[in-house]
Amino acid sequence: MRDRIARARGDEGAALVLALIVITVIALSLSALLTLSDTSVRTTVGLRDQVADTYNADGALQAAINNLRNSSYNHNTGQHCFGADDTLQLTNFHGGDSAAVTCEADPKKVLIQCPSLSNCNRPGNAILTLGKVAGEDGLNITQPNTGSALRVHGNVFSNSNINVVKGVLNTNANVWARGSCSGTIQSVGTACNIGNAANELGDDPNYAADTTTPPPHRDLPACTSRGTVVTFQPGTYDDAVGLSAMMRSSSACRDSTWWFKPGTYYFDFRNSGTNANPLLPSGTNVWTIDNGTLVGGTPTDAAGNIIAKPPVLPAIPGSCDNPIKNASAVGVQFIFGGDSQLTVNKGHAEICGSYHTNKAPIAIYGQTTGSDTPAAWTGTNALAMTTVDDAGPFVNNPGWIAQGDGQSATWAKTSASNETGTVKVSGYTPPTAIPVGSVLTAAKLVVVHGNSAGSAQDNLSVRVDPTNGSPFTVVVPSYGDAAMHTESIDVLQGGVGTLAQLVNAGGYSGAKLSYSAGVKHKGIESLDTLRLELTFVPPTLRAGSGCITNTPYTGTGNASTCAVVTAQSNDSLFYVQGTTYTPKAVLDITLNNAEEQVFRFGVVSRSLWVKVTGSFTFGGPVIEVPDDSPGFVFSLYLSAYICSGAGPCSTTGTPALRSKVALVDSNPMAPSPGHRQVTVLSWSRPG
Template sequence: MNRRRKDDDTGAALPLVLILVTVIAVVLGALLSFADTSVRTTVNLRDQAASAYTADGALQAGINAIRNSTFTGADGEHCFGASDTLSLPGFGSGGAAAVSCTADPAKVQIQCPSLSVCNRPGSAILTLGTGGEDGLNIQQPTGSSFRVHGVVYSNSNINVVNGSLDTNTAVYARGACAGTIRSTPAAACGYGGSNLGADPGYAPALTSVPPRQALPPCTKAGSLVTFQPGFYDDAAGLSAMMSASSKCKDSTFWFTPGTYYFDFRNSAALRPPSLPGGDDVWTVDNGYLVAGTPVDAGGRIIAKPPVPAKIPAACDNPIDDAKAAGVQFVFGGDSRLAVKAGQVEICGSYRADRPPVALYGLASGAEAPVTGTLTPGAATGDFTGGTAAALSKVDSTGATWAAPGKSGGTATLTATAFSPAVTPPAGTILTSAKIRVTHSNDHGASKDSRTAQFTPAGGAPIPLTLSAPSDGSAATDVTDVTSQLAQSVYDGTFGGGQLSYAVNVKHEGTELVDAVQLDLAYTPPALRAESGCTQLPYTSPSACALVTALNNSGNRFYVQGTTYAPKAVLDVTLNNATEPIFRFGVVARSLWVKETGSVTFTGAVIEVPDDSPGFVFGVYLSAYVCPGTGTCAPGGTPVARARVAYVDGDPANPVAGARQVSVLSWSGNR
């Protein structure tokens, strides 16, 4: 029998081998499990990606199908012909797909990213008045043609008195049409369709009244007269400057780029002395008005316009230059512009997201009259207790002075400040200014004498009226100083002043100055909606139009930009027109156009570029993906969703394949 020696370790390696085999087996098992999980995850991710790609492609197919149709979301229509589901069997590697469609009841207007898309009105002419006057009135010689490039839409009627109205696209009127209208399709009168005629509601380029500007010097004929952006309130001054009798007649009047607010106050009953009276009509009857960045004959920007300016094409046109920096003329109240024997060109500024509005009539806003009582800030002199607080109110506790003896004596009191918390801005109309002095004497007599005066800061003294109170009674004397303070308030320089009070009594007793107060009422400049005669129905020559213009071989008026005056009327007379008058469209309450003389111009008098947006309709699209190559029915949670808007130049007559597409949102369930 073989015996093992004590130092023989044969067989000891077996447990080590078993342990090693077990560890290797566990590690290999884990590795194989991880590899299986990784493979499964990769397959799942690949399937999800394929499903997502298929869903995205399906949405794009749905978007394109509607783009190439005439679907507008009207009642009874379906997105994809006879159905609101687009079936896409075997559409992609992810399987079959289906797209469901629901019309979006909200209609919006797309804000466009560039000039070549749609930052302009949807119509060449849009009138917003709904009755009591013609929406569009055209008077011209028999046989004449008034040509428009773009949609014409009146929210009331269209009255073509003679000749014809011709446009390259559609004409709509919610009311009746009279006269000859040529359009494609035929004019839709008594129209009750889409909201193409809604007010686009463009906002003005300012939200508050800018600083008032004085008129620039006008001393030399044939010169360059330069205006700066700001607030102008003197129509009479502007008209005098731009008349044939002006010292600077035949000049070029350059309105540098920026925003101008015209709210004329010449008709105000309480205007200051420096503001001449008259109506609120700015008349251009001589010279050359250029508003915007000046350019030369080749369209290149120059430092200043020449004298005389060559109109039109004297300023940088936003139709031609996406960097054009122009003006916006904003009119408020009953302010109006009349172009007679002068020449005018107004160029708007290019905007990436809205039309280049060059002429704007305010539709909202009102004055905010201010009333207040100004009191002294300090008091000095012979009176005691004359603190500012004591003199600020009538309470029998003001400043007192006791006569030194039975023979009486004299005393003075000076109250200073009367400063407004906020200085009224330049252009403010003062409607009332009254100084109140409340005083008494416990031994008052008719032989006493009292004098007082108010001296505005930087101004001349204004005598005040004082009475002689009876024994112990108080008198409140009021002096109207409106006319004396109107100019400084209007100039924006009123800063308070001082009141001097002097008394001479012939007896013993106590003189009391109870209160000294300055009551002010004034109206600061404000952004005011079109008002006054501009709101009358425009049915006769006596009514007021925001703009009246006569265009002939010598007199010219051009707006290179959008004209937006939703509450006002435009009235233009054309005699041998040779150029478009309103570029980028007109939005107004009513538009009246008269053509006289021979009509030789064959182009459009009013136009909007071809790619104007119109209004859009929207849809909600949902994409579903099903395994296999068969058909797929919508159900469960969609893989991807999108909200899409379509733009038609004429919503009533969509053109398949010619629609602008805007994807408003896109999301997926990945």
């Protein structure tokens, strides 16, 4: 009986264990099922939110595209995608959400577009010569032998004649000449002796310079070490002799890279000629590169990548960012005024212009307008005193010295002893600041004085003490009579003295003048006025002049007739990555060992002379104007951001949606709102 009871109790324990196992398994399964259900619910909610964000972002991008379709935005300077901003805020765009769309132009697309010659970012010709000068060739070409060809990509137009002295002129386009053509010309079509027949391709495009006022005056950078990078800042340069001395084989910084940083440069040399600056070393206004390598623009490495600064003696071409390859290219514009000239002799040079959507990338510009306009503070506008610092014995009306009206400050000397009386005044402040780089051309000290018992033995003088300058003293004539005398004393000091230095540095701001009279007799010393007359020439954009515009040019420059740019040595390399525009000046280029096109984006000049040496082996076009891009497509990146509430939405972080779209215009220079074609190039959700 006991055994039966014991066995029964053992069976009941086993059943309990089985029951607990079953319950545990069911509980675990139910827990997992509930967890999966919760995860599924949360995933569904998150997916629903993501879909909603994508839906809202899609709508926001559509709104932005419609905004662009109805705008005239084409990435011109100063423009923004959405009117005043590059971000379009869409408040309460859908339900309780808002949106923001940012816009960024694709910087990589180079568009060459020319719907008309007046609406074009390239010249209409590869070569255009504008001169109509008797005895001067419009285009003169000399090849090393009769079978060699000067290759050109684009139209050639001469408003006078074309003279192929030796060799062949070869172009893939048309050739026109209003005068005669001589020598061998290969083209799609050649028309010579067309006279005055209307043809807009022969008109001056009248390009404007990048500036209407001279940029800031610059001194030459330090030249101390051989084989370095010598850096120039954009600005006005007036010293051709100094530039040439720096860039010759005997200079302290020879074998260097002459890096002209991106920007506008105005070369108006005043070493000689009209309104020359005596403070500069004397010599011609010709800047000669005889050594080293000039790089103008944003520097690049051999692979075309932008770098912080060029290396020493970089390989050219390819040392600067080329506007024919990069729509973000920021280069230089070299403007030449007066009779300023550039000669590339034994050195090398590569000059890169800046890409523009609405104008040609002009790298070299010959100034066509403007002239020196002297400022004259003379006569009633002369500089006068404002303060009597020390009247000395001139106690009677010393303030009248400022007026020059016949009323004088006086010193009544009652003894016959030898005495010196001095009156000190200050002021002489210019009415406007004098620009740095100004040239002082005249300086006069006007003194009106007399003595009631005058003697030719009186010792009269004026000490001139300019602010921040070295003082100097001038002698005033004395007379043996009782009359008042007006003196106009030259204080220019040959254009190299204190006043000239201060004016040139833009540092003249006023002066103190001291009139001293050494008198050995009784009498009344009278001083009616002390005035300072200054005449100076401030920096200005000057049209080409002198030998630059004298005619005819016959192939060899001299003091009478010259070319604004000359490349003349077999040892030099010269490349212009941009348009060259010198409509009233001559270009004279000798080509040797070139590795690619020498003039990119065309040449416009009064006359062009091209001489090719026997070692020239480049088989492509030497002068070209790029072809128009196929279609006028302008690309943009749009990024949509979504936020809850009324906004505005932040545009940082990862956007909800991103798209690249293209705007297609029949005239990209003047888009027609509402008539623009929009093509979606990509549509993606980042992340």
